[in-house]
Amino acid sequence: MIKTLSAYVNVALVDYDDSMLDHVVELMKESLREKTDDYIFEDTWKVEENKRKLYKNEEGVWVTQPLESMFSEVIDSREMLEVMTVGITVDVESTV
DSSP states (O other): OOEEEEEEEEEEEEOSSSSHHHHHHHHHHHHHHOOOOOOOGGGGOEEEEEEEEEETTTTOOEEEEEEHHHSSOOOOOSSSEEEEEEEEHHHHEOOO
């Protein structure tokens, strides 16, 4: 049975460049390789980048902005961080 494994990481936009992209992609690939005993189809790796803003909630956790506040007139005064979310996927064949 073929399934897809994935991972993602947020990188502060001020620290983000091609070198950082290459570095985090290699780290995520290695992490997924270590976490599975399944056969990895190495030619199926896909990388996606998504620029977005995270906001610190009341508990101090970075979260995406709630949909309802996107349409409100109120200016959000919470701490904000622009990030590039880098995600990878790969197809694997289950050995079970």
